Amino acid sequence: MKKLIGDAIKREKQIKGGSKKKKIDLVNGMNPEWVDLSITQDG
Numbered sequence: 001m002k003k004l005i006g007d008a009i010k011r012e013k014q015i016k017g018g019s020k021k022k023k024i025d026l027v028n029g030m031n032p033e034w035v036d037l038s039i040t041q042d043g
Helices: 004-016 020-030
Strands: none
Touching: none
16 A cells, blocks of 8 residues: 555656646546546545
């Protein structure tokens, strides 16, 4: 479990440290319609 947490923290730092264009490209790659995922999640 510690490895998963460490991997998540590492990835978060990579994303936060990236350029705005890289962040937009990441969203476009995973969610090209820019659907608000907070609305679509169950729970």
